[in-house]
Amino acid sequence: MASIEAEVRQYLVENLLFGRNEVELSGDTSFLESGIIDSTGVLELVQFLEEKFQVKVEDEDLIPANLDSVNALTRFVENKYEASEKIGG
Numbered sequence: 848m849a850s851i852e853a854e855v856r857q858y859l860v861e862n863l864l865f866g867r868n869e870v871e872l873s874g875d876t877s878f879l880e881s882g883i884i885d886s887t888g889v890l891e892l893v894q895f896l897e898e899k900f901q902v903k904v905e906d907e908d909l910i911p912a913n914l915d916s917v918n919a920l921t922r923f924v925e926n927k928y929e930a931s932e933k934i935g936g
């Protein structure tokens with residue numbers, strides 16, 4: 848299985864950047880500040896996370912600290928996995 852980071856990057860390039868690899872996408876690049884994603888894109892991203900990684904994104908999770916960069920998304924999914932393991936999920 849590919850890493851969470853690799854899966855997220857692939858999704859972004861294919862679905863939000865429409866294959867444009869020339870866009871600078873470092874781990875900490877802000878999706879909102881760089882114009883990579885808008886409010887509709889956030890909803891699409893949430894759907895991707897829930898389907899691909901089988902995590903539930905709650906309303907309170909919808910903050911830039913969780914969803915505004917590749918690194919933030921990777922940490923968010925990893926934290927969701929850790930939380931589900933702790934409760935036996």
